[in-house]
Amino acid sequence: MNRRPRSASAEELLTTLHRLTSRARHEVELHQARVELAEALQREMLPPELPSAPGLSTAARYAPARSGLDIGGDWYDGFRLPDGALAFAIGDVQGHDVEAAAFMGQVRIAMRALATTAADPGEVLRQTNELLLAVDSALLATCTFVRLEPGTRELLIARAGHVGAVWATAGGASGVTEDEGGLPLGIQTGEDYPVTARRLTGDGVFVLVTDGVVEGPSYPITEGMEAVERVVRAYARDDADTVADAVLGTAERTGHEDDAAVLVLRHTGAPAAG
Template identity: 40%
Template structure:
């Protein structure tokens, strides 16, 4: 279908525009597209009228065969009409209903009908404006929705930023907490290790030497240990900072510097006149009774961390306790040594019998225990030799050993054999000290007969060397330990002695070792005693005692006291 219009005047242009709009409506072109076609055509026609000349408008639409599905409008100048511009103008509009048969697009010739047709063309414009209004409302709705979305996005970004800051702050707090926990663990580990090192010694001079080794250079650049009783004849007078003197008087830590220390539990003082440019921390070495001294430290840097200062004050407190324990130990040791020396008296002499004794304190601990030996005569002229061991160490054990020695001598005045004496000692100890025990072995040499009577109570057996070099261990059934809650009657045992025989009484410190037990030690003692000849033992029993001890005590450290008493019967 092809339609053609020749346009020379405004009226021709209006009829052509109306006809094209009606044909587009007949073919079902949508209102918006139809309005767009009419508007574009009106604008082009206005330009053509302005240019002048005759123009031909051709409209091609779908034919009966249905091959084409669009409307094609072409506006060209008429050939030979003298148009100013020969370039055609073309516009194409799709037809939703190409199979419809369009009615003839007749346009009235009279002005009234033309005007009515032109007014009817505004209906498409009104529809377009309505759709435009709907689109504007939709755009406004979407704009508001976008605005709300943007506000939500901004709020979300703000929340995410706040969450990010909170997370960063949490991470920073966690790092600080982890660092503080690590520092606290480091301080506690150091405090535990330093306390163990200080308490491992019972020598207060050694403890005072160890303090600078522990603190420099990690927690202090310099350390001075002022012990009050050290200022005397053994040491020249020393000048101490005023803060140290005040710490000694008040028992409170002092911080001397030209700036406040801010250390918990520490009093701030002016800088020391001895060294005004260096801060000093003076901590008293306190004990249960009174301060023993003052620990003066200078910081490893500009100043101390408050937590480090708290740890140093606690270390000084523990050091004071360690020093006090060491001095108590040394005091008790001196008393025990004095008592021990007073009790280990000279051995008696008797024709035909030689005696030699050795006592060695332990190299660990208090060094004074309950080992003892004694020898004395009875009224019938017989000679009593005894070796005993009170459980425990220290002053208490030494005092109990003294009481047992005195009780034995008192009981021996009434006579009686070794078994009877041990039985009475057992009853005495059980009633005097129910929680204290002892072991002992007593040997009695008869003056007129070459006989040996002996008895043991929980003690290692005597070792007897015969003149021919053979050695016997007198391991007849002994009694139980002295002082145990058990009634017992300890029996005597008798041996016939041949001149030239030697008897060894000893304590378990000589023969017992933790890793080996006691039996191998007794065998070594028997071998050492058997290696001597009768002439050697009779000539110098003192030298023989030293030569016996040497191989048995080859190790330099002993956990227990050692006591040995040798008795040699001359020919």
């Protein structure tokens, strides 16, 4: 005998709908709590402000990963050194989870401590590398470390496997740095990190990024760097915050699910000493 399927009553439908709605609300609340926790942790990992000097303005931006825990290993930093110079760093720890964030915190703290006694950026990276290898972490990090002399605007730059920087002047000149560097931190003991000297002049801007800004699954890093250079050149006359926002906006075209960071050093035209 054929039986017709029993139709659910209105009460049963309402009960089911209520149960699904409650579950969805609970999941939304859990996700919101997770996002707020990740954002709070990330804020604690990054500096609340960057140092500046007469004739120099700075800005930085961070965007969380679009997958995982919304927290990652990208970071930026800036602080004053005992001798009056300013130190800036940007880097990227592999991964975007709590482990990557914790390792990033270790790298950042180590570099701050070592920079107080090692004036040479290459030496800061070398000692940081040896320290990370000594603690036997399975992770590695890329980084660019910059020492800036406020009086002369001289930049001393060392790279550990990190992407290049972009510069531009208000006069329309621009470029991507191809300075020599060493291996990422945490790979090989005894690694050296060459130092390159540059100068921030001509009402110019110097921009450091992580690979989440310039590289994606089907987006070559060369195209990404060219896109950032075009943006930096177009906004070279604007303030550091505007430049930072514009550069971070280029990350949307990469299709990258990694986090991203931008650090901007801008010469504001004040005369330099010497």
